[in-house]
Amino acid sequence: MKIKGKAFVLGNDIDTDQIIPAQHLVYSLENPEEKKFYGRYALSGVPDIQSGLPKGNIPFTREDAFESDFTIIIAGSNFGCGSSREHAPFALQVAGARAVVAESYARIFYRNAVDGGFVVPYETDVKLNDKISTGDELVIDRETGFLYNVTTGDEYRLRDLGDVAEIIDAGGIFEYARLKKMV
């Protein structure tokens, strides 16, 4: 399986208030008319100059849109720190993101991304947010575990997903538990 699309690049310590600011946590996560606002406000809390590196001042979702033009988020360390809100990986998914590639994650975000089946949280040994630019065309090959930057021709190895690959492949914790006949 491959994940393809444009990169959106961010710095370190992107916390859940930046991913989805607290005042937007009130919309229904089911009703499609309300749910789409999570896409509109995804990453809207990131300070403007740090939004879409290296240049900055690039909104993840354009002001009049509900979905983002970007599919793969590239970030530094400790992505998703802060609150336990599952609205965070959910908002990224609603906006159209499929994967995040970061140096490291805050554990609740990581767990929520996996158990809810929202976005695939990849880790890398090297820092990629100074090597990839917002707008670069990327391809993640889940089988080989490589990230290709089509725009620059570079390629990077992603860290193995380990134990959680089974839950990601199942599509979330409920699907996993059903496969294992736990529920």
Place this chain on the structure above:
Amino acid sequence: MSKSEMTLTEKLLARAAGKESAAPGDNIWVDVDVLLTHDVCGPPAIGIFKKQFGEKAKVWDKDKLVIIPDHYIFTKDVYANRNIDILREFAKEQDLPHYYDVGTDRYKGVCHVALPEEGFTRPGEILFGTDSHTCTAGAFGQFATGIGNTDAAFIMGTGKLWVKVPETMKFIFEGEIPSYIMAKDLILQIIGDIGVDGATYRAMEFAGDGVMRMDMEGRMTLTNMVIEAGGKNGVIEPDEVTYNYVRQRTDKEFHPLFNSPDAKYHSVRVYKSQDLEPMVAKPHSPDNKATVSEVKGTKLTRAYIGSCTGGKLSDFVAAARIIDGHQVSLDTYVVPATTQIANELYTEKVNGRTLIDIFAGAGCKIGRASCAACLGGPSDTFGRLQSDEICISTTNRNFPGRMGSKAAQVYLASPYTVAASAITGVITDPRDYLPVETTV
């Protein structure tokens, strides 16, 4: 791993998984003793529970589910109010005994303080909550951590959850804590030392006589903020102080656990309590540490005393000790965490005056028990930072936009430091307002 090498956290998880032992890195399924949720994450968790287990499904054990609305309570925001309606409806349909409804005598306020008040934090148990500061309850010698809505829905249906056993980092404070230092200074020091991801995936344990001489509220301030260092859970070995607190609030039996004598830690850091300084976290990160002396004189526009970490009775007693006899020169917001604490403001005295007299007399604005501006919230939230305010706050997070506007700046500090700064209008060392006692 042999049993004699297990840490408290490893033992708690092993027992809940029905195993002899558990080692860091093991993925195990544990039985849950208490599941906590609130008005922001409860409704989506309920939605997932119904979708996965059916419209008519019943929760696994209604005595183990605690629902405490606290985040967006006193607001006209229709969506926020709808969330409370969803909780109320669910509590009725499931006949839940532990629902604390808004607008009734049962309404409590901030869940992490209400939970211990109501006797739900018992040594030896496993608590999950749909809020990252669920780690607060580790102060009672239990395993407590925050989870998302999907995991909460899974627990509602099954009573179980998978956990990866964390390594434990131990933080020891040797010797008596100086009189001008509060638990908040200790944890800001630690977070500043190890960074906002310094404990990611790990347990943080607090020990040493400096910690064990603290009351439960001080201990809760430490464990509350482990998440600000990325920690999975915070924990303190239970002792008589713990048992007394818990026994006064519940008849339920509990079975405490302790570190093994040869417990293996990821790391051990020792602090000399005497060397501690009043600390702040500068904007915009809890690990952006400075001593108060380094930043004193920094101009402020607002002070805020509240939240699960800085809105407990002892926090207000501390602030009142400083403020008594003075006027505040900043807009100063006082928000009790729970309704019980709100009532105690009228009965608890410092220098012969009630806390409410001291705060109101000094010109503070007093809010109603809830999370209020700790996380910004809807635009009509009490104390919310609406523009480029510079606020000093007893809360736990100062990420951009956390208390409202992205243009605001937030300094985190102890109730002593916040109170002293509220008087002068600039960051102020609490020692200027407290008699310096020499300690041994």
